Amino acid sequence: MMSTLPYVRMDTQQPILCIGHSHVVSVAQAAAALDIPFKALNFWEMPGAIALENGVPRLSLQVEQQLREHPGPVFSMVGGAAHGVLGMLVHPRRFDFVLPTQPLLPLDPAAEVLPALAVQRVLESMTAEYLALMSQVRRLCAGQMCHVESPPPYADAGRMHADVPWGMYPGMCQEISPAAFRYKLWRLHSQIVREWCSEAGVLFVPCPPETVDESGFMREPYYGDGAHANVTYGELVLEQMRRLV
Template identity: 35%
Template sequence: MRFILVGASHSVAILEAAEASGIPVRFFHIKKAISRSTPGPVLSPKLRSSLDNCSDTIFSSIGGNAHNNFGLIEHSKPFDFIHPDFPALRRPGASGFEWIPYSAIKDRMKKAVGLWLDSLRTLAELYPGRVKHLESPPQIEDETFIRNHLHARRLRYLGNKPYQISDHHLRYKLWRLNSDIFAESCRECGIEFIPVPPESMDGNGFLRPDFWSNPTHANAAYGALVIKQMVDAQ
């Protein structure tokens, strides 16, 4: 048994779990394996050759951080939106932020992940029936943990400016929206969308502490749960 995995930073948890279990994974980093081109993304010769010469399932963890880029840190103009599946989830208070239409937020996020959606579509066209997409890990609810473990790159970007971690209701909805967008694209392309392992979430849909790595990623224990899903999906 072996796996082919195409993705980026969310793949680390899976790779660590696979190494600990002795499961071989052939990993291709999305930024090196697929490049932007016209009329659509182009696979690198290395990836194309590897996929052409095997019949293994192709697992994707592409594009799983747009929601964090949109709303991990409170925007300079705080906002909220109503997700149609979670209409009661709203940030506390009635003022101090702007309500953005759901359709506008969704359109912005779809544009932000456009290259990754196109990459999935290209893989599905070239290798029909072989591609399966892994949902990105849930959000971490604990704002103190997030603040205390922010990546140095985000801190450099923030500089000396004061900042706040976005309300957890907003972060949850943005994660769900990102997942919705990828699930819709997968249905259109004939790709199986594999939701997060249910045992990784608490009762409110957030990532359980046992599976935290850093503010935006899960750990190898979470990766082990995903490996089980990948085995079942083969």
């Protein structure tokens, strides 16, 4: 499938600038392997990059300066894990929902079916702090801001089981959620972020189409650790970025 992403021209001598959380890693590793100029502002590796100001997350002055000084597009990979936090593992009050855009997707027979709007509101509350950070990035960008969709879920729970950091999910059941449920949460999360991008004038960059199978799940060659994609996936995202600079 050919990409329909528009081109956003910049000075080709400038490194690609990507800001965000853990999904930045696979793209940064791909750029390093291919010797492509790339600057990663990975919040997990930058103590003090984000501070709370009256309960609202705020970028540090150092990060603000780097964004202001970058002339080309800025690629955001801020957040991107809310759907996994909510539903990668089974909740003690097992639930499911009908995704309005794909109502024929299967339901978990053991789960309580909740209204989709109720699930959406929870996801919106979980993404609010990341959207606040993205708003700051958008304000500081000298050029176009592009937000990269988080990687699609992987269907095979058995493959994922050994890679789940169980301790990071206190209060959840020690069971990976059904694949269809995880897919629905990913789609709903992407919808929330895509709508924000549309309103904010940010280009939403969907996951590389070749990375998903006919059901929308991540293909095996791109699997990372259940929550993340690998460097091969990162290479394809990097190619998307290069087409936009």
